[in-house]
Amino acid sequence: xxxxxxxxxxxxxxxxxxxxxxxxxxxxxxxxxxxxxxxxxxxxxxxxxxxxxxxxxxxxxxxxxxxxxxxxxxxxxxxxxxxxxxxxxxxxxxxxxxxxxxxxxxxxxxxxxxxxxxxxxxxxxxxxxxxxxxxxxxxxxxxxxxxxxxxxxxxxxxxxxxxxxxxxxxxxxxxxxxxxxxxxxxxxxxxxxxxxxxxxxxxxxxxxxxxxxxxxxxxxxxxxxxxxxxxxxxxx
Amino acid sequence: xxxxxxxxxxxxxxxxxxxxxxxxxxxxxxxxxxxxxxxxxxxxxxxxxxxxxxxxxxxxxxxxxxxxxxxxxxxxxxxxxxxxxxxxxxxxxxxxxxxxxxxxxxxxxxxxxxxxxxxxxxxxxxxxxxxxxxxxxxxxxxxxxxxxxxxxxxxxxxxxxxxxxxxxxxxxxxxxxxxxxxxxxxxxxxxxxxxxxxxxxxxxxxxxxxxxxxxxxxxxxxxxxxxxxxxxxxxxxxxxxxxxxxxxxxxxxxxxxxxxxxxxxxxxxxxxxxxxxxxxxxxxxxxxxxxxxxxxxxxxxxxxxxxxxxxxxxxxxxxxxxxxxxxxxxxxxxxxxxxxxxx
Numbered sequence: 001x002x003x004x005x006x007x008x009x010x011x012x013x014x015x016x017x018x019x020x021x022x023x024x025x026x027x028x029x030x031x032x033x034x035x036x037x038x039x040x041x042x043x044x045x046x047x048x049x050x051x052x053x054x055x056x057x058x059x060x061x062x063x064x065x066x067x068x069x070x071x072x073x074x075x076x077x078x079x080x081x082x083x084x085x086x087x088x089x090x091x092x093x094x095x096x097x098x099x100x101x102x103x104x105x106x107x108x109x110x111x112x113x114x115x116x117x118x119x120x121x122x123x124x125x126x127x128x129x130x131x132x133x134x135x136x137x138x139x140x141x142x143x144x145x146x147x148x149x150x151x152x153x154x155x156x157x158x159x160x161x162x163x164x165x166x167x168x169x170x171x172x173x174x175x176x177x178x179x180x181x182x183x184x185x186x187x188x189x190x191x192x193x194x195x196x197x198x199x200x201x202x203x204x205x206x207x208x209x210x211x212x213x214x215x216x217x218x219x220x221x222x223x224x225x226x227x228x229x230x231x232x233x234x235x236x
Numbered sequence: 237x238x239x240x241x242x243x244x245x246x247x248x249x250x251x252x253x254x255x256x257x258x259x260x261x262x263x264x265x266x267x268x269x270x271x272x273x274x275x276x277x278x279x280x281x282x283x284x285x286x287x288x289x290x291x292x293x294x295x296x297x298x299x300x301x302x303x304x305x306x307x308x309x310x311x312x313x314x315x316x317x318x319x320x321x322x323x324x325x326x327x328x329x330x331x332x333x334x335x336x337x338x339x340x341x342x343x344x345x346x347x348x349x350x351x352x353x354x355x356x357x358x359x360x361x362x363x364x365x366x367x368x369x370x371x372x373x374x375x376x377x378x379x380x381x382x383x384x385x386x387x388x389x390x391x392x393x394x395x396x397x398x399x400x401x402x403x404x405x406x407x408x409x410x411x412x413x414x415x416x417x418x419x420x421x422x423x424x425x426x427x428x429x430x431x432x433x434x435x436x437x438x439x440x441x442x443x444x445x446x447x448x449x450x451x452x453x454x455x456x457x458x459x460x461x462x463x464x465x466x467x468x469x470x471x472x473x474x475x476x477x478x479x480x481x482x483x484x485x486x487x488x489x490x491x492x493x494x495x496x497x498x499x500x501x502x503x504x505x506x507x508x509x510x511x512x513x514x515x516x517x518x519x520x521x522x523x524x525x526x527x528x529x530x531x532x533x534x535x536x537x538x539x540x541x542x543x544x545x546x547x548x549x550x551x552x553x554x555x556x557x558x559x560x561x562x563x564x565x566x567x568x569x570x571x572x573x574x575x576x577x578x579x
Contacts, residue, residue: 033567035330035333039341039565042341042564043564053341053344054342069326072289072292072293072331076293076296076331079293079296079297079335079338081342083297083300083335084311084338084339210297214293215293217290223284224284
């Protein structure tokens with residue numbers, strides 16, 4: 001029995017998966033902070049499903065990239081549950097979780113998350129013979145650079161993620177090859193899809209001890225970036 | 237009838253220390269694990285919230301596990317989870333709050349949110365088993381300077397506060413100005429021992445309409461002005477004298493307000509709390525002033541002055557005993573006021 005926690009972006013959500021079956025999920029995109037919604041939703045979902053936290057055998061978390069604060073709320077929550085129940089954590093790359101919304105869909109799946117400063121967090125995924133493949137690992141990059149890179153693919157490219165709302169016009173301008181955008185209801189992080197991917201990871205033995213988990217920020221803090229720049233300038 | 241011992245697992249992550257503790261019956265510290273990040277933040281001249289938050293996430297599991305291990309107990313022997321939910325830096329606070337809530341969720345143990353400053357005050361209970369409200373407490377730390385009346389457990393009233401900088405903030409700013417670096421408090425304390433506290437006359441601020449209130453920004457400016465003047469007139473700067481004279485001005489101001497408060501509120505017990513309470517000159521001055529008037533002066537050991545989870549476990553115990561329970565929607569409140577939490 002796996003509890004999946006999603007708080008990397010605007011939506012917060014949780015899902016329970018047992019034996020590869022999605023027993024329930026609860027997603028909200030509301031003005032309250034994830035700190036106020038995530039655990040109350042998990043509690044409500046478990047109550048509805050008549051499951052006790054002690055029945056859980058793993059906890060999955062959307063591990064990043066995403067909002068630094070959101071990632072920490074999810075990861076600290078997952079760590080607390082893992083520590084208390086002595087169960088492992090299944091970290092799920094956020095962009096893989098988003099791409100998993102489009103099950104067995106032909107083409108290149110390219111989630112783009114708005115990382116500000118003209119950048120996106122992105123990765124590329126593809127279904128091949130009903131198997132989910134990672135084409136490029138997730139990273140932070142300029143949207144222009146990504147669009148250039150995507151020109152090499154001949155298949156249709158489907159964009160997902162909250163970056164679509166920000167960069168759709170720029171992508172249409174640069175990218176002449178066929179591409180499309182995931183519909184609103186499948187575009188963003190959803191705990192159910194992420195949890196199903198986590199279940200696959202769990203079966204593949206990709207769970208880790210809770211204290212070894214840290215979010216995938218994909219970016220240093222601003223203070224560290226500035227310090228490195230200063231050191232580079234002074235030729236250190 | 238002998239009642240059951242109550243064990244609280246407490247978590248504190250409001251600034252740059254990741255800390256967890258197990259405290260029994262609000263007085264006995266079974267463990268108090270503190271993982272400091274100070275070496276990282278020194279590179280930046282102060283606490284960087286994003287870096288602090290990232291470190292908390294890395295440290296929280298090992299620190300909590302070690303606290304349970306040292307207390308020789310597991311979660312099944314714990315009665316409640318206490319956690320600092322404010323005031324402090326929101327990113328760091330959220331790590332502790334989320335972790336504590338998750339443990340509570342997974343174990344069904346009651347959750348008790350604690351005000352960090354009330355925790356500092358409660359640190360005094362650890363080494364003074366007979367201390368009971370009512371009493372006065374001067375809380376002086378990097379972010380806070382408050383004179384508080386503790387009317388009862390869970391009943392804190394602010395009598396006076398700083399109008400501008402907190403005491404610890406003044407220490408940090410002056411330490412930076414004289415090139416001592418971060419954190420300023422312990423460094424000034426050390427250097428001041430080599431200097432003459434009477435060498436330079438720095439002002440002790442008085443707030444006209446509120447005689448118990450503190451103010452440190454004028455003092456900080458006076459130090460900066462003095463240094464500028466020395467530089468312009470070619471007078472050599474004696475850093476030890478500046479440190480000693482500045483520290484004396486801070487200590488005088490704090491002790492004066494404490495003595496005024498003892499008179500005004502007609503009590504005979506006053507406590508010190510917060511990071512600046514570890515300052516050796518302040519402790520000595522308080523001991524002397526309280527001796528002279530036969531008042532009881534109580535202060536925590538240095539380890540309970542700095543941020544630590546043991547004090548949170550003490551505060552959580554008294555909240556727990558008066559029936560306070562928090563839900564899973566407990567959020568971090570960065571500007572939480574003293575006495576503004578649970579009613």
